[in-house]
Amino acid sequence: MTPAERFRNAADHARGYVIFFATFAASASVFVTNAAAAAGLAFASLVTLTTLFSLSAVGYLNLARDLAELTELTATASTAATGSHQVSPRPEWGVYRRLIMAATRVLPATHRPRYREEFRSELWDMGDLPRRYRLAYALRVVSRCWSLRRSLPDPAPEVLTRSGNR
Amino acid sequence: MRGPAAGPRMTLPSQLVLRALLEFPAREQYGLELGQAAGLPAGTIHPILARLEAAGWLESFWEQVDPYAQVRPRRRCYRLTPDGAERARDALARTGAAVAGVVRLRASLAGGAR
Numbered sequence: 006m007t008p009a010e011r012f013r014n015a016a017d018h019a020r021g022y023v024i025f026f027a028t029f030a031a032s033a034s035v036f037v038t039n040a041a042a043a044a045g046l047a048f049a050s051l052v053t054l055t056t057l058f059s060l061s062a063v064g065y066l067n068l069a070r071d072l073a074e075l076t077e078l079t080a081t082a083s084t085a086a087t088g089s090h091q092v093s094p095r096p097e098w099g100v101y102r103r104l105i106m107a108a109t110r111v112l113p114a115t116h117r118p119r120y121r122e123e124f125r126s127e128l129w130d131m132g133d134l135p136r137r138y139r140l141a142y143a144l145r146v147v148s149r150c151w152s153l154r155r156s157l158p159d160p161a162p163e164v165l166t167r168s169g170n171r
Numbered sequence: 172m173r174g175p176a177a178g179p180r181m182t183l184p185s186q187l188v189l190r191a192l193l194e195f196p197a198r199e200q201y202g203l204e205l206g207q208a209a210g211l212p213a214g215t216i217h218p219i220l221a222r223l224e225a226a227g228w229l230e231s232f233w234e235q236v237d238p239y240a241q242v243r244p245r246r247r248c249y250r251l252t253p254d255g256a257e258r259a260r261d262a263l264a265r266t267g268a269a270v271a272g273v274v275r276l277r278a279s280l281a282g283g284a285r
Contacts, residue, residue: 119247120217126244127203127213138213145214156221 101128104143108150113159120153178258179222181266184211188219189259192229192249196256199248201234210277220249228255 105124109117124146131139179185191208192200200208206216223229234246251259 123247126246129244130203142214152218156218158225
């Protein structure tokens with residue numbers, strides 16, 4: 006899938022969420038008002054509102070994720086359009102990136118950027134291999150993140166030396 | 172609890188990684204390359220490398236390339252320190268029987284598969 010197609014898909018996805026939640030919120034508010042007014046069931050209103058709030062929270066989280074992806078794709082597309090040099094992400098990078106982000110979140114904050122970049126570069130080097138190899142790699146990284154955390158000194162030596170390239 | 176003077180734990184994967192590093196002690200190798208040389212699955216050697224680095228046996232640094240010119244992200248390279256190479260040789264000499272057995276078994280399996 007090209008970046009333009011991914012961009013369109015992400016935009017459609019995000020728009021779908023907005024329309025869905027606007028419709029859902031409007032219907033739910035009518036329902037809640039009617040139910041509460043007609044039957045005077047305060048408890049039912051409370052339960053409905055709680056459910057509505059939970060569903061909206063989940064929806065907003067998904068929406069935020071899609072918007073983040075959309076923003077990233079926009080940045081990539083604009084960089085490509087202006088002709089500046091940028092190592093563009095490979096297609097289907099999202100799943101692996103999320104796994105790596107999850108794995109590195111376990112690490113001490115001072116080590117996170119280094120390992121994030123290192124894992125990404127290794128994934129990049131595996132770009133010619135079938136997807137299952139890359140997925141296996143990302144899952145192995147996740148499975149060993151606690152072991153890696155135990156092996157790391159805190160803070161990172163490069164933070165102590167304040168040298169960005171060591 | 173092991174103190175820093177005791178050095179890193181000499182597990183079998185650690186020994187395989189050290190052996191791979193000692194084949195070319197002065198060469199910079201990156202994670203995937205090292206994993207392949209050690210015969211370990213990709214993505215499993217970072218805890219070992221971190222232990223060796225914390226013990227001062229190994230140093231790591233970013234590859235000095237221009238990612239834009241290379242059209243790929245820079246790699247993290249690893250290399251044994253002079254002191255680390257010596258200590259790694261000693262450690263492998265002490266615990267080398269097991270890893271040598273694995274290497275021999277691998278070689279014979281690879282030979283048999285051909």
